[in-house]
Amino acid sequence: MKHVSGKISSYFIPAFLIVIILILGLSCSKSISNQEIMAKVGDRIITIEEFKSRIELTSRPEYEDADEAATKNALLKNLIAEKCAALEAEDENPIQKNENLLDQMQGIREQAMRDVLYKREAWDKVQIRKEAISTIYPLAGRIYTLAMHTFRDPEKANILKRDMYTIDPKDRAKYLELFIGDKKMITREIPFQDLENPIVHDALFSRPLDIGEIVGPVQVEEKRFLVMKVLDRKDKPVIGPDGVRIRRRETEDVLHRKAAGKVWAEYKLKMMRDKQLFFEKDPFMEIADYILHELNPSKTARNDERVFSKDFLQTAFFSIGDRVWTVGDFQEMLRTHPLVYRKKQFDNRDDFLIQFKYAVADLIADVYLTQKAYDAGLDKSDVVMNKETMWRDAMISAYHMNQTVRSFPDREDFDPARMTGRGSYLEGYVDDLLNQYRNRISVNLNALDEISLPRPDRYAIQKNVPFPIPVPAFPNYTGNSDLIYHHTIQNK
Numbered sequence: 001m002k003h004v005s006g007k008i009s010s011y012f013i014p015a016f017l018i019v020i021i022l023i024l025g026l027s028c029s030k031s032i033s034n035q036e037i038m039a040k041v042g043d044r045i046i047t048i049e050e051f052k053s054r055i056e057l058t059s060r061p062e063y064e065d066a067d068e069a070a071t072k073n074a075l076l077k078n079l080i081a082e083k084c085a086a087l088e089a090e091d092e093n094p095i096q097k098n099e100n101l102l103d104q105m106q107g108i109r110e111q112a113m114r115d116v117l118y119k120r121e122a123w124d125k126v127q128i129r130k131e132a133i134s135t136i137y138p139l140a141g142r143i144y145t146l147a148m149h150t151f152r153d154p155e156k157a158n159i160l161k162r163d164m165y166t167i168d169p170k171d172r173a174k175y176l177e178l179f180i181g182d183k184k185m186i187t188r189e190i191p192f193q194d195l196e197n198p199i200v201h202d203a204l205f206s207r208p209l210d211i212g213e214i215v216g217p218v219q220v221e222e223k224r225f226l227v228m229k230v231l232d233r234k235d236k237p238v239i240g241p242d243g244v245r246i247r248r249r250e251t252e253d254v255l256h257r258k259a260a261g262k263v264w265a266e267y268k269l270k271m272m273r274d275k276q277l278f279f280e281k282d283p284f285m286e287i288a289d290y291i292l293h294e295l296n297p298s299k300t301a302r303n304d305e306r307v308f309s310k311d312f313l314q315t316a317f318f319s320i321g322d323r324v325w326t327v328g329d330f331q332e333m334l335r336t337h338p339l340v341y342r343k344k345q346f347d348n349r350d351d352f353l354i355q356f357k358y359a360v361a362d363l364i365a366d367v368y369l370t371q372k373a374y375d376a377g378l379d380k381s382d383v384v385m386n387k388e389t390m391w392r393d394a395m396i397s398a399y400h401m402n403q404t405v406r407s408f409p410d411r412e413d414f415d416p417a418r419m420t421g422r423g424s425y426l427e428g429y430v431d432d433l434l435n436q437y438r439n440r441i442s443v444n445l446n447a448l449d450e451i452s453l454p455r456p457d458r459y460a461i462q463k464n465v466p467f468p469i470p471v472p473a474f475p476n477y478t479g480n481s482d483l484i485y486h487h488t489i490q491n492k
Contacts (some may be wrong), residue, residue: 394472
């Protein structure tokens with residue numbers, strides 16, 4: 001048998017967005033108190049953090065002629081309506097009848113479990129000293145414009161690195177031009193907050209860099225080296241004491257994420273240290289070419305009949321230690337964990353093969369992380385259960401509301417003009433539904449009053465994870481701002 005081998009590497013530090021910490025703002029070990037609840041509908045809870053994440057991490061509706069207080073009421077009313085619709089439609093739950101949705105829900109739950117594990121094993125173990133913040137603070141508003149060139153040949157990269165040490169700094173830019181020849185360098189802006197690759201961040205933001213300065217080559221992946229030339233630099237100004245506080249908080253956040261990323265990488269390295277990964281060469285190439293065709297049909301031929309044959313699904317694909325994973329096992333894994341590529345653009349087929357190997361290795365590492373999370377009981381943590389409920393309720397509600405809207409034309413008094421806008425059939429249905437559940441609805445008016453609304457067009461993603469959308473799309477069932485509830489929640 002021909003093998004393609006490689007250790008499951010941990011030098012790649014996931015570029016987690018701060019959305020993880022926003023979503024995981026609650027402790028995993030305590031029950032939810034009134035101070036953390038925005039609204040309740042029966043046994044369904046909308047936490048204050050969930051409300052914030054729903055209005056901050058995805059675009060939300062705008063309501064004509066509504067001030068901030070009315071807008072907040074309408075937003076909360078839509079989320080309460082989502083919970084009521086989910087309760088109303090539990091018996092017709094489409095998730096229980098759809099394997100793809102069941103797989104998606106499992107994937108979302110297990111990703112949330114890994115996020116909690118990351119918070120517990122990495123984020124919470126990092127403390128940033130004030131001296132470290134003060135040292136880096138002058139660079140925290142900096143944005144570099146860079147010309148960048150990638151080397152795949154380690155020997156060539158090492159020659160350039162050696163030569164850069166011996167050449168006068170003022171001559172390095174000219175030497176680099178001669179060294180790379182007629183190959184074009186790509187141009188990119190990198191701000192201080194960009195932690196997509198912590199190795200690059202260390203090279204750029206450990207000290208001030210001058211315009212024209214050459215940085216690198218630095219090794220960013222196996223057999224991938226990056227050299228950068230500083231074309232320009234600019235600094236975002238800090239305005240007033242509030243601006244200083246915000247800048248220091250941003251500085252601390254970047255340092256915290258970077259330090260936590262290193263702790264997380266070490267945690268994964270220890271977990272995978274004795275696990276050698278071997279790919280079976282022929283199945284590896286066949287699957288890689290099939291997926292490459294899916295991503296870019298012009299690159300390779302496609303062989304559906306072979307890839308989906310029973311014999312091929314039973315073929316060994318890779319092994320770790322004594323365990324052999326078949327092509328069918330791999331296909332089953334993808335149902336709950338789509339592949340995540342470290343690079344989104346591939347230079348050529350050989351580059352894709354490298355990135356495919358990394359993506360499979362990262363998937364395997366996540367399988368082991370998920371098992372650790374299950375062993376720690378994190379599937380039962382409040383954070384994970386709330387996130388799973390949030391997504392499940394959003395899916396059930398969207399299905400139920402869609403079915404309801406489709407039934408409106410069957411009304412005897414049907415008027416097409418009332419299908420949209422204020423006074424629509426759907427707004428009337430929402431008020432009827434909330435009145436039906438009124439005695440089970442409680443709201444925290446004090447907490448709602450303290451919320452500040454972000455811009456309505458914000459949208460966030462969580463990088464380098466199989467399910468990058470952190471929260472469901474915001475429901476837009478009604479623009480009516482009259483809250484319907486029975487109880488108020490008192491902060492105690």
